[in-house]
Every structure is written in structure tokens, then in C-alpha cells.
Amino acid sequence: MAMKERLTKADEAKPWYGELPVESLYTAGIAGEKFFRSIQEKGVFLGSKCHKCNMVYVPPKIYCEQDFEKLEDYVEVADCGSLESFTCVHIGLDGKRLLEPMIVGLINLDGASTSIVHMLGETTVEELCMGMRVCAVFKPKNKREGAITDILYFKPTKQ
């Protein structure tokens, strides 16, 4: 033992309770502003295109993370795409089991080089498969507020 002294009674071992009080207001940023306003107003996904490597970032960035070009060219991409991966989450943010599991997908929208993370709806996890076609379902226009939750979920489409 590296220490001279130790606690020897179980009731001497006690914790002290506290928290990190963190409340934050995050701005969506320059690219995020364009992305969310386009969804809010037109129900259209915007990406930013790098003319050096042809990457189309969705959600957009003001820079290409690979070659650091400034991205100022915003392009519209489809609101449908293919399912790159999915999972069914059973544990909530509080660490407790959820009554209703949440299905999450990784969706590569047509025309985008990256894949957006969002909920999957109107489906069950058994029905899902890799590469499946899914489309965005938006909130009604008057309820949108310029956030990622303006998209309700993505749902599978029959081809």
C-alpha cells in the first residue's frame, strides 16, 4: 500500500454531491444557418461543395475538412437517399431502458458525399436493410424553427 493511512470503517466512506451546472445556447454557425433556413423555408437540403475534391458536405461546412478550401458554393441535394447503417437504441439519455426503442439511421442523401444522422420512422427495425431507400418527413412548415428537429424522421419508400 502506498498510503500510510486508510479508511477502515465502511461508514467513513461518503461521497459529496454536486454537479457541473451547464446550460448552453449554441448558434448554428454560418453554414448551419443556411442549412436550417433552407429546410425551414423550402424543405430543401443544402450541401456545400468543394471544387477541389468535389466533396458535397451535408450538413454543409464553410470549409472542406480534407483540403481546407473555403466552401461558398451551396448546392441542393435530394431529400431521399440510401440507408448506410441503422440501429435500434434501447437506453435513454438518463441511462434507463426506454419503453419505446428509438430507431436511428445513417442516410446518404442523393447528391451528398456524407451521411446525415437522423431518426427512422413508420417502420420497424426488422424491415430495415442496408442500402434501403428512405425519404425525409418534415414538420409542417408553420411548426419548423430552424433546427435539425424540423425533420421528423426518414421513412422507407417503396420502389
Added chain:
Amino acid sequence: MSDRVGIIGIGATQFRSITPDVSYKELMFEAAVKAYDDAGINPRKDVDTFVTCAEDYIEGTSIFDEYVPDQIGAALKPVHTIGGDGLHGIATAFLQLKTGRFDIAVVEAHCKPSNMLTPDGIEACGQDPIYNRPLKLNTHFIAGLEMNRFCYETGVTYDQCAKVVIKNRRNALNNPIAGRAAKLKLNDFKYAESVSCPLTELDIAQPADGAVVIVLANESKVRALKKEPIWVSGIGWCNGTATLESRDWVYLNYVTKAAEMAYKMAGIADPQKDISFAEIDDRYSYKELQHLMALKLCCSCNPGQCVDNGRTEINGEFPVNPSGGALGMGYMYEATGLARLYCAVEQLRGNAGKNQIKNAKTALVQGWRGLPTTSTAVTILNA
């Protein structure tokens, strides 16, 4: 700079699921005393620079580096924090020693996850606040997405992932400081509760409390102290992307790049031949396989076969996590990589007891910073 860097002292506490008998300072003090005793040095006189690895949210204290100097003997000395895995700390100490301005460096990492009452809530604060957090998902969802895609593309089966868990937790039975040893069977996985399919409870390394301190020195100092060091012959670290949207979910290029940097420095041409064993990150069962693949340490294109044919067992051709890994010893956030390194040094010194690998000469140690990051560090150690 031809001067090599060697590890001359190691110290660690027991890794346990809770440690109500000591504060974090006392936990660090214990590991530090052991390490300095092992190195035969006095930290107040002999150490030139100290590096600690910590994250504020894990500690519950902002600017946590305020509270590190006293208990590791570093008051009024050059000390700083790296917001990284313990192995990033080793890389920092390595760089500092290589400048030729320092002789002895100390790296410390510790963790008390048992003190986090809301670990899921705390980890969620690591998600992107604009695009991911509003979905209000438990951070394990990222591992679920990744495991699903990884298994789909590589053909790794869930059983093979389960075998990683069985191997590591069994290895931990013979590791006296491990806190999560267990004897499991494949059948146990049938009843394991799903966390984020296909990920189950048993696939996730459960947290443990503990502290690790490592003492490093440059070659001339090693000679002066007449120590039998474990040499750090290669080091590499690398980042992928912070955003979930633009990352590759199967092939971890950042791990490959970090490994290549370390291999090059250590003069390793064929990692599978030149390295005797590996201690790598296994925060999640599939991660061990994914990391093996990225480190170019698996025998075929399907890393799952490495567990099937027993290649990664302690007595196999290429033992992986003979210590028990994070699955068997416990996941300790920033200290996880240092725990791997600690056990690798014990192996190379021939002190691994029942888990001792014969003729262990060269080890690879790798750490990953956990979700949602793509940040890794790799170290090559030589006896």
C-alpha cells in the same frame, strides 16, 4: 536526435468498479508513489516535466489541471494537461524528452467514473450540439451504427464479437489489478440485453476507477540511473473527423495513419511478424477487431477469423489484450490507454504472472478516445 526514450517506472492502483475509500487525489498519490519507487527517483528533485491527461466533464471540475500537481509531486514545476488519452500523454512526454531540454518526464492519468452519477448525460455533452444532440440519443447509438455497418461490410459475426469479450474477460482472471474479470460462455450473450442493436450490454466495457503513473527518461539518464528500461521505439497519433456525417464507419484510416507513423519510427516493416503482442482499445467488443484491422495486425481480410482460430489468445500466434483489455479490466476514460501500456510493460518485463507470454520482445499499445471521437494514439515498446 539519436537519444532514445525509455520507461523506467510504472505505478498503478487496483482497478475497481467503485473506490469510496479514497478521493481522486489520494488515488493519484498511490499510483505516483508506486511509480517513483519503481523508478527509484524523487519527483521533487529528479523530474523535469509532468503531463496529465484529463477531461473536465469526467472530473466534474472545470480547468481540472488546477488540482493535479500536489499529489504527484509536481507543485511549482512544469506541469500541464493534455485533453487526450493517456497515450497522447506518453506522446507528449516523448516529444518533450526528444527536444533534449528534459531528462525525466512523468505521465499521469486517472479516472473515477464511479463518481459520475449521470455518465450517459455527461457523455451526451460530447455530441455535436447542432446536428446530433437535439435527437436526444444515448451516445451508445454511435457504436450501434458503427458495429452494424462494420459487421455488414467485413462479414464479422456477432458471435465473433462475443468471443472477443469472452477472451478478454477470461484473460483478466489472471490479472491481479483487473476489475472486470469474468468467465463467460457464448450462451450468456443470448440473454444479454440490447443497448443499441446489435450492441448488447456485454459488448460494452464497463467503467472502473483507477490511476496510472508512468516515468520516462532519455537514454543518457536511463544509463545514469542504471535502469533496465522498456524503450519507446515508436509513437504515432492521429485524428479523423469530428463529425459523424463525414466519417468512414468501417475503415479507420486515422488508426492506420497513427500506426504507420509509429511503425516507421520503430523500423517495423511487417507488424504481424515484428510485434509480439498487442494491447489495444476494446471499449466495445467489435472495436478490438476494427482496430486490429486498421493496425494491419489481422491475418486475413476478415478480422473475426482471428478470434475464431484462437490467434489472439494468450497462447496464440499473436496475443491481443492479454491483460484483459478494457473489457476485462474496466474502462477508465482518459486512463484506459495508460492501463494498456502499464500491462504491456509488465509483459515485456516478464512480470505478467500466469498471463506471461513467452518471448515477448515488442509490444504495440493503442488507445482510442471513445465516442464520439476519432482520435487515437499508438506506441511501440521494446524490451
Added chain:
Amino acid sequence: MPKKLKSKTQKARRTRQETKPQSLTPNLQFMGTGLSSDDLKKGKVCTTYWIGDTKYAWDRGIAIGKYLEGMKHGKILGVECHKCGRKMVPPRIFCEWCFKPIDNWIELFDTGTVNTFSLCYVTWDMQRVKNPIIPAVIEIDGASKGMGIMHLLGEIDPKKVHIGMKVKAVWKSEKEREGAITDIKYWKPVK
């Protein structure tokens, strides 16, 4: 009384004449978009809000555990290192300068001297208060010189607080004490 500093050189205190900002070199362009408080309040830009669920139960451990237990009994405990001779508070199980375990526990007095203080008119989250909060570093009697703890002063006219003032702890009643630093309500001047 503080002395007035006089300039020894010809150059007295100056204020600038020119006030027009100018860029470093003509071709440097600095980016950054400033927002007003209203821009955020009125939703002129897209934002998200998050309340962190970050709760902890920190293990008090050997040293602080015993310290707080002492508080519960109306005592201030310290520790001693025989090598450097320091009597320390708050207690720790090691001497940070000698890097060795401490030698023994000692009971200190609940009186002390104000090392420094402030009259604070804002709370921790910047709410204004009318009567100042008076934080101070109080050197505890019985400990080595300079060994203080941070605490609050009370029962005193803010104008009369001064460095070097002798103070005494005002404890909560035995029933109210719970083993916390707040078992001392505040420190009041000793006559």
C-alpha cells in the same frame, strides 16, 4: 494608507488623440460575425439549447472526509509534516513539498486572521446584490503562518473589514451541522 505614486519622468499620463482603428496591413481580412443579445433572444439566427445532466458524487476520501467530520463536531482539523514542520489546512494525506505521507492530525483553533478579503456585489452567476458578500482568506490559528482557507465574513460593517483583523468562526447549531464547510456560517470579528 496607500501612498500616491508620482511620475519620475517628464512623460506624464497620456490619453490618446487618434481614435480611428486601422487594419494591420491593407490585405489582412479579419473574419468573425458579432451578434447582439437581441439577435439571439429574438431568434434572428438559428440556435439550439441544452441543459446538461451532469451530476456527480465525488468521494471525499481520507483527508477531506476527516476534515468534514471534524466540522460536524465543531472542530477544524489540520495535518502536520515533521520533515518541513508545516501544519496544514485544509488537510491532505501527503505533504506536497516533501512528497511524503503526512505524519499526524492536529486540531486547530476556530479563530484566525484575515489575510485578504473582498466586498462582492455580485453572486456567482452575476446577479447583483445590495449588501456585499465578504469572501476572505483566513489564516487559521494553530496552523503554520500563511495557512488559510477561503470562507465568508459576517456580523460586520463592510467598511470596517481590514487585513490583519482577528476573526472567529460562527458555527451552525450542532443539530444543523452536516459535515460540510458550510457548518461554519461565517467568521465574525473578535473584540
Added chain:
Amino acid sequence: MGNRVAIVGAGMTKFVRRAQETGKELCYEAAKMALDSCDMNLDQIDAVALGTAPDTFDGVHMKGEYLSDGAGAFGKPYMRSYVGGGTGVFSVAQGWYHIASGLMDTCLVICEEKMSSYRPHPQGAFLTIFDHTTERPLKPNLLWIFALEMNRYMSTYGLRKEDIALVAVKNKNNALDHPCAQIAKAVTVKDILNSEVLAWPVQRLDVSPVSDGAVALILTNETIARRVTNKPVWIEGVGWSLETSYWTNRDLCYPRYVEEAARMAYKMAGVTCPRQQIHVAEPYDPFDYKELHHMEGLMLCGKGEAPQMTVDGITQRDGELPVCPSGGLLGVGNPIAAAGLMKVAELFWQLRGEAGKRQIARKPKRGVAQAWGDLMQVGTVVVVGI
């Protein structure tokens, strides 16, 4: 011993109270500007060293990881260092050892802070820097420790607030010439003494503002420095030191940790008489008395002598030893880590003669920048020269 390390490029964003840009975007703007300033691109960067202070400000756990893509760390060795308020200047030391080790040829050093994210007021985040058991229950305010230290400093040397306020007057006026300044406003000693008392002796205008911003530097080894610029600024010395966290056990009137850090840096730089050999200083000035405190710790004057130097005008831009010609944190703004790095960027511009209207009269050959942080505990020092 070691390889020589040079600063060859610098970039920064404006310091603003609330930035629309995300932290990542601020990082990008500063990094891109730094790269452009020396005609380099990201491919030529071997490693990225990031500095940023508490995660609670940006409100992101593992903030270093979160910022990585904007900081140009994709596929690169990347690490975040952290010593509270001292981070900004420390990050230069971090970049230095990356290159001095011989492992890297070039390193992008970048610091970012977005304090405005914290609600309701960024000051609240500082509650959590105190010890969770022995101090936080008293609901301490960040201003306390400064007020306690300032009071100790004033009473030890018998100083008046008027004389300390001169620092704020000088720095806020200097900032009028800084294009990135958040609160460029001419003030007088009277304004400061009449400003709201927050935590006596600390008043509203004694304090630097909370800010959002980012700063970046490009560091290279000697060979590359000679290739990309004809005006490299050399990192001659770095030093850092962390005092005990038992701050109530220390004498608060003198920053020993700054002295230790300065000694380390001066030794490396071969500086034996700082007052003669240093031509321009950028000590950390989140509060006006702090500049004085730190000038003493940096051994630019004797203990308790900094106020007289200020009164004598020696620290003015056209004085013998200009101090904080940038405008410092008091004038330009205080996005914690970025503010520290801004000081090194200022020295870079001053030494190259590119500081525009802020250019100091005497042609400086060597400068020192210093930052401070934690519980009045850490000193980080960088000496640069041409």
C-alpha cells in the same frame, strides 16, 4: 541542442461578445488566415496543436475533439493542451516541442474560445473551477480570487486604485488601433474609478470582457522557415510552471509560478537581464493589476515596482519598454485561450514591423509573452526574437 523553431504566419478572427460562427468555424477562419499569410496549405502541415480552456464555455465535452475538423486536424497528429488561462501561450510551447523534437517539420498552433455559449452568464462557468467540497458550497465567484489577490497586492505595497487603473487606461486605448478589438473605447482613470464596483477592489472597467474568438500561428523548423519567409520570428525560449492548488496556503502578493516559468524560458533563450534584453512585453492582463503582477513575475522590474513604471509611462507604446501594445485582454477582448495566443501573434507582428498603427516606436528585437491561469497558479512564458 534541439532544432530551432520559427513562427512564420499568424491569423486571428475578430474578438466579439457573441459570435455567430460555431467554434469550429472560428478555428477555421483563424487557421486559414494564418496559412494564407505565409502562402502555405494544409498539406504542408505535419501536426496540429490546439489550445482551448474549459469545456463548459463552449458547452461541449471533449471540446478539443469537437473542434478538430475546423482546426485542420483531419488525418493529422492532433492534440489539445490545457492549462486553464495559461493555455494560449502554452500552446506555443506545445508547437515548439513538436518541432524541436525533430519529429515534425511544421505545426499549426490554434486556440479557440466561445464563451458566449454558456448560459445565463459565462462567469457562472467559473463556479466549477473551485474545489467541489471545500469551496464550491460557498458559491464563490471568479471575481473573488482576483479581488482577494488584488487586495493583497495593494496592501502589501501600499498602492492606490488610481495607479493600477492606469493599466486599463493604457491597454484600452492601445486597443483602439487593433482591428479585432471587441471594446475599442478611450477611457480615463476617472471612468474606471466611477465604474460599477463588482468585488471591491475590482470594478467593472478593471476587468476584461468575455469574448468569442480564435487565433492561429504557423510554426516551422529552420529549413522551412528560411524557405517560406525572409522574416522568421524565432521561438527562443519557452517555460511553464504550476503552483500548488492549495491557493489559500500561498502568499498571493507575488506570482512565484510566473517567475519559475520565466526563468525556464529565459535560460533557454540566454536572457540574463530581462529588463535590458526584452524590448516588448505582452504579459497577461485579464485584470489591470494582473499586468503589474506579471511584469514583476517576469522580472522586468523588482517586486512592487511595476506600478511606478506604469506611472512613469515606460510601458506606453512609445516608452522604453512597451507593455501590451496590442491592447491586451482589457482592450482587445478575452476569449481565454485565444487571448493568450493573440499576445504571441502581436509579438510576431511587432517584431516583423507589421503591426500597423500599433507598431511600437523602437524597433524591437526580442519580446516576451506570458499567460496565467487556473487558481492563480500557472505561468506560461514564451520568448521570441528576430
